[in-house]
Amino acid sequence: MAETIGPRGRDGQKTGTLGMNGAGNRRAVRGRVQAGVLLVLVGGVMAGCATAPPRNPNNLCSIFEEKRSWYHTAMRQEAKWHIPASVPMAIMNQESSFRANARTRRTYILWIIPWGHISTAYGYAQAKDEIWHDYQRQTGAGGSRTDYADALNFMNWYITNSHKVDRIALTDATRQYLAYHEGWAGYRRRTYASKGWLVTVAHKVGHRAQQYQRQYDACKDRLKGGWWENFLDWLF
Known part of the structure; x- marks a missing residue:
């Protein structure tokens, strides 16, 4: 501080x-x-910076009004990465429901026998260990998957690479989500084509990003806050 x-x-x-x-x-x-x-x-x-999920996750204005530090962080990163905040926020909503410590749950047979693969996906971005470590090596960033700013930065890094590697538009949240879920190589192989449920979810993410953007466009002026709040944001 x-x-x-x-x-x-x-x-x-x-x-x-x-x-x-x-x-x-x-x-x-x-x-x-x-x-x-x-x-x-x-x-x-x-x-x-509280880790409790926002009370109204379906409205980006409400999210940023409730969590002012998220708003300031999102605006800084939007300027840094040139990616509308509506895109990573829509993906984050889908992946973790904005829960800092979200994990993949293990399934059980008869409530006793553990079954199925346990993913290392963790935190706001549901980033897996391997890709999180790649991100840290390539960017020199530290951070934690349970920290909103760190998780958002990771997601913007991933979206940027999806644009570079697979030529997915930065604003195309539907295809960005497919690449986020399947990985860059999986997206190129179209592994999602045989997963109807995933395609449905991706379209849901795309619609939410569009909704978020419309909401933000209507409230962005009032979200800017007063000079004192902006000074404190700069100071800290």
């Missing part, structure tokens, strides 16, 4: 019996006030 600017003051003329003790007391009080301001500011920022 960057250093927070607290209230600044200047001791007045020290007269009477207070002397240096009075000055020390005033400095101590001022220090406590500054610490209190810091706690309030940090608390506000941390509240936006």
Whole structure:
């Protein structure tokens, strides 16, 4: 966290019996006030980082109004990657329902015998271990799959590579999701063609991205916030 600017003051003329003790007391009080301001500011920022899913995941305006840190993060990354936030957000909704610690559940036979392959997909982006490590090696990024900003950055990196490798438009959330689910080589082999359920889900993601974009276009001006909020976002 960057250093927070607290209230600044200047001791007045020290007269009477207070002397240096009075000055020390005033400095101590001022220090406590500054610490209190810091706690309030940090608390506000941390509240936006809460891992609880948004209350209305089907409306991008509601998501960004509720989670202001997500909005600022999404806008920074939109400027960085030149990918509309509606695309990775629609994929994230499908993959994890915006749950930070989402995992693939193991299935059981008769509720006792474990059955089926357990995927390493984890976090907001449901990124598997291998591709997450590839992302870290190629970008030099650290981070965590349970951190919204890190997960969103991973998804934008993946979408960018799908555009470069498989020539999928950055705004085509349907095909981007197919490549995200099947991998770049799988997409080229059209492995999704035999998975009707996956094609249906991909179209669902595409429709949601379009809906998100329409919603955002209608609320983007009011989402910008005031100068103080934007200053704090820049500061932290």
